[in-house]
Amino acid sequence: MLTLANVEVVYSDVVVGLRGISLTVAPGAIVALLGANGAGKTTCLRAISGLLDVHRGKITKGTITFDGERIDRCDATEIVRRGVAQVLEGRRIFPELTVDENLRAGSFGQRDGGRTRRPYDRVMTLFPALAERRGSIAGYLSGGEQQMLAIGRALMAEPKLLLLDEPSLGLAPILLGRIRDAIAEINREGTAVLLVEQNAAIALSLASHGYILEVGRVVMDRPADVLARDEDVREFYFGFTEGQRRSYRDVKHYRRKKRWLS
Numbered sequence: 047m048l049t050l051a052n053v054e055v056v057y058s059d060v061v062v063g064l065r066g067i068s069l070t071v072a073p074g075a076i077v078a079l080l081g082a083n084g085a086g087k088t089t090c091l092r093a094i095s096g097l098l099d100v101h102r103g104k105i106t107k108g109t110i111t112f113d114g115e116r117i118d119r120c121d122a123t124e125i126v127r128r129g130v131a132q133v134l135e136g137r138r139i140f141p142e143l144t145v146d147e148n149l150r151a152g153s154f155g156q157r158d159g160g161r162t163r164r165p166y167d168r169v170m171t172l173f174p175a176l177a178e179r180r181g182s183i184a185g186y187l188s189g190g191e192q193q194m195l196a197i198g199r200a201l202m203a204e205p206k207l208l209l210l211d212e213p214s215l216g217l218a219p220i221l222l223g224r225i226r227d228a229i230a231e232i233n234r235e236g237t238a239v240l241l242v243e244q245n246a247a248i249a250l251s252l253a254s255h256g257y258i259l260e261v262g263r264v265v266m267d268r269p270a271d272v273l274a275r276d277e278d279v280r281e282f283y284f285g286f287t288e289g290q291r292r293s294y295r296d297v298k299h300y301r302r303k304k305r306w307l308s
Contacts, residue, residue, distance in 0.1 A: 047073045047238055048094070048130075048207055053108035053118075055089050055098060055262075063089035063103060065262040071207065076229070076239040078249035078270060080283060081259035087242040088135060090259070091209045094240070095132040096122035112207070129206035135215060135242075137196040141185030145176055148184050148195055152202030162202065168235075169198035172228055190221035197228065207238045214245050222248065246283035250274040 048071040055064040064086050071077045079087050092098045093105055096117070110118040117125050131152075140148050149169060153162045170177040173194040179187065184195055193213060200208060210229065214222050226248050233239055233252075243249035250256055250270045258266040258279070266273065273279050 047071055047075075047113060048240070049109075049111045050090070050094070051109050051111075053090075053093060053110060054106045055086075055093050055103055056106050057101065057103040063262055064093065066108070067259070067262065067264055068108075069257050069264065069267070071238055071240050073206075074233070074236060074238055075255065076233050076241060076253045078246075078253035078256040078273075079240060079242045079259065080244075080246055080249060080256060080273075083244075084261075085259040086262040087259055088211055089262070091132055091211055091240070091242060093118070094125075095130060095209055096120055096125045097132070126203050126205070129204075130209065131200040131203045131205035131207075132209040133196050133200045133211060133213065135211040137189075137192045139184045139192050139195050139199070141183070143184055145180045145182055145184055145187070145195060148199050149202050152199035165202045165204050169201050172201075172231060173198055190217055190224065193217060193221075193225060194228070197225075197232075201232070201237075205237060207240065208232060209240050209242075211242045212244065213241075214243060214248060226252065246274075246279070 050067055050069050052066045052068055053064055054062070054066055056062055067086070067090060069077070079090060081087050089103065092101065092103065094110055098104055105118050109116055112128060112130060117128060117130070120128070140151060143151070149166060150162070153165065175191050176194055176198060179191065184192065187195065197213065213225050213229065217225065229239060229241070229252055241249055241253060250273055253270040256268060256270045256273045257264050258273070268276070
């Protein structure tokens with residue numbers, strides 16, 4: 047479905063964001079993209095969704111194909127029409143608009159306006175909290191409801207592939223399970239997911255495959271269950287060593303050189 051082949055991204059003709067990254071998302075799969083802040087995860091999603099130019103970035107090498115056709119030369123609207131939608135980090139809803147108005151904005155790029163009823167009903171079924179507040183101003187929703195709205199807005203485009211950038215960011219622990227369950231349900235209904243998430247436990251519990259990025263490069267590429275059992279991954283991303291949870295100070299995540307970079 048989605049293939050990135052040796053993609054390099056540069057910002058402002060100076061800063062290298064991605065350094066020859068290659069990855070694949072199969073139809074109907076959930077793929078996790080893990081890494082520390084600044085590793086290149088969000089840049090990877092921007093490259094796929096056509097949003098690099100907003101941040102003075104561009105693809106300088108490599109190709110991105112979706113359903114067998116190149117999309118790295120398409121603008122963001124065309125990429126959405128082809129079946130790729132992104133949920134941005136930090137939710138980025140329209141706070142002055144109502145829930146319904148935000149959702150309608152998600153179908154703006156669709157050529158057939160009569161097709162909005164089916165995805166709208168899907169969103170209302172997936173997120174009952176939004177159904178109860180469809181006339182409410184979005185800026186007054188809770189953080190969890192705003193994240194549901196952001197996901198719902200992307201689903202209004204009926205994507206084949208959903209790009210999720212840190213969906214658990216800033217949410218209370220009680221809401222993490224609801225968002226996780228929603229992602230699983232979206233996938234069960236046939237939508238593939240590329241999930242960027244610093245909460246490695248959630249990401250790898252959902253995904254069938256995972257990639258770990260460091261300074262713009264893929265340094266590990268394994269099935270998700272293999273990554274979840276890897277000693278270094280457990281220490282650096284879970285905070286576990288030999289079955290015991292340790293504090294951040296004890297783990298000292300990035301002071302010890304990772305064995306996968308050796």
